[in-house]
Amino acid sequence: MNRRRFLGQASCSAVSAIPVLNTLLNLRLASSIANAAPPQPGEYRALVCLFMSGGNDSFNMLSPLSGPSATHANARAEYENSRGNLALPLTGLHEIHPQNTPGRTFAVHPSMPKLAARFETGDAAFVANVGTLIEPVLNRGQVNNASKRLPLGLYSHSDQIEQWQTSVPQSRSGIGWGGRMMDLIKDINPNQLVSMNISMDGSNVFQSGVTGAEYAVKPSISATEGGAQALLGYAEGYSANNLTDVSSAAVDSMLARQYSHLLQQTVQQKRRDAQDAYAIYHEATLGTLPGSVDFRLVANQALDLPANRLGQQLHQVAKAIMGRSTMGALRQTFFVNLGGWDHHSNTLAEQEWMLRDVDDAIGAFWDQLALLGVQDQVTLFTGSDFGRTLTSNDQGSDHAWGGNHFIMGGAVDGRKIFGQYPGLALNPEGNGAELNPLDTGRGRMIPTTSCDEYFGELALWLGVPPSSLHLVLPNVGNFFTPGATGPLGFFG
Structure with a gap:
């Protein structure tokens, strides 16, 4: 770490301490380090955050197929009516059969057969209609009359990316919830030179803590190139x-x-420390991953296939997991990012190839985890700025609020949709009878699951004690009382 970056992080921490909430939080975190119970000998766990920057149109990633919704007797017909020219045709959809939605089936996007397969075998699940919330918001009346506190910059890319990564939507902060987890439980790792938090996409707010930040490495550009960068x-x-x-x-x-x-x-x-960390990470990731899993690290000109940017990042994550013993890591988080989801136009075509790349990358990652024997110890979860409007602007969709996400891992209680998948009826513009209390206009859905509930489940699984969860997620008490089990139950 050079002097400029060190001073920049110090300044960022100082700025984030300006709001009273962050000042108190940072002080409490600083006095609560090493709060977690030690794991069993050799018990390793890792979270992989796959962030889709730009706002993924997730009501096409996971759409209703049969049965009723909360607002219509035929959820598929309602979906087609609300989405208009953005509705996916039935041909090519991957039907899934959640165990906890009796009388209903859903469909995964045609470009994601591997995710659908993982869901059907119980290794993946969806979390429906997740979004940033300070407190529960039940209907559009509470939004319109400002009777509930709402996130800052609700439809703003920069604000919502920050809030997804900090889980503090009432104020701006440079400290992320992954960073707060690190502050609390990093001492589980016997070696501290390589950060518990490792990023394949440079600096990010999610992994920035009070006592440290992410260790940024390069994605794999071949089977042997990438990783920690030596001092020139x-x-x-x-x-x-x-x-x-x-x-x-x-x-x-x-x-x-x-x-x-x-x-x-x-x-x-x-x-x-930076020199020592480089030496450790470099040694830990020198080996070759077992098997010959195709992450599509390099472009194939003969088939006109570009390199898979997400595959390059997840390949490096797999190498870091393989080298966990050399790094002395029992707990880790990884950050990978795929941008370009702000599809105000050409939505269907753009999403088709981008979701295919996501599907190929996570499919390869799962296969590699199985070869490493750690598929039960690693959980991948998705995040994005926000969901998108159900209605079309004639060419694409616009910024909205709640959206759907998936989690994948052997520890996940799979083949289920957690949270409440909302009815997709649209309220009439202007005056007219309300058809859907969750629609704030144009199909911008009020989240029925808060980020705190989603993240709380993940933090508890990684090892944050229930009694300290409020230090990681300051608003968590507005949605549930932390206990031995998570708020949504996707870890059983």
């Missing part, structure tokens, strides 16, 4: 016989210097 011009084991060796000697000399000034001491220690 530095080579271990040098003998001072050429320019590179002279440069390396100069770096070591600089790192050996001692300073009396506190800031200089801190920056110098960060430099030493």
Whole structure:
């Protein structure tokens, strides 16, 4: 970590401490480190956050197929009527049969057969109509008359991305809920040089904590390239016989210097730790992953197939998981990101190939986890800025609120849809009888599951004690009382 980044993170933490909520939260976190009970010997768990930046049109990723909805006797007919030219045809849809929606079936997007298969075998589940909330909001009247507190910048990309990653929608913050988890439970890991939080997409708010931040590495651009980046011009084991060796000697000399000034001491220690972290991560990920799983790391010009950007990131996640013992990691989070979901036009065509890339990448990742023998110890979950309007703007969909997400892992109580999949009826524009209390206009759905409920389940599984969950998710008490089991139950 260089001085500029160190100072930037320090400034970010200072700015986030301005609101009273964050000031109190940071102080309580600072006094509550190592609050988690130690795991069983060798018990490893990891969360992988797959963020879809731009706002995924998730009511086409998971759509109703048969049976009634809360607002119509025929949910499929209601879907077609509300979506208009954005409705997917029946041909090609992957029918799924949730165990907890009697009398109803649903469909997964035609581009996602692997996700549908994982769902049907019980290794994946969906969480319906999730969104940022400060407190429960039950109907559009509470939105229109401002009788409930609403998230800042409700339909804004920047605000909603931040809120999905901080779970503090009433104020702006540079500290993420993944970072707060790290602050609380990182001492479970015996080695602290490589952060518990590892990002394949550079800096992010989700993994930034009070006591540290993410360790950012590069995605795999081939089976052997990617990962932690060495200090330019530095080579271990040098003998001072050429320019590179002279440069390396100069770096070591600089790192050996001692300073009396506190800031200089801190920056110098960060430099030493960065060098040590690189050496550990590099060694941990040197090996070859078992099997020959195709993450589509490089483009195939003969078949006109580009490299899979998400596959490149998940391949590097798999390598880090493989090297967990070398890193001394019993708990980890990973952040991967695929942008480009802001489909105000050409929605159906764009989503077709993007969801195919997601499906191919998570399918390869699952196969690799199985070969590593850790599919029960790793859970992948999705996030996005927001859902999108059910109605079409004639070319695509626009910014909305609640949306659907999926979770995948051997520990997941799969083949279920958790939360409440809403009726998709549209309220009339202007005056007219209300058909759907959740529609705030144009099919912008009020979330029926809060981010706090969604994230709370994940945090408890990773090892955050129920008594400390409010330190990770400050609004969690507005939605449920933390206990031994999660609010939604998707870990059984």
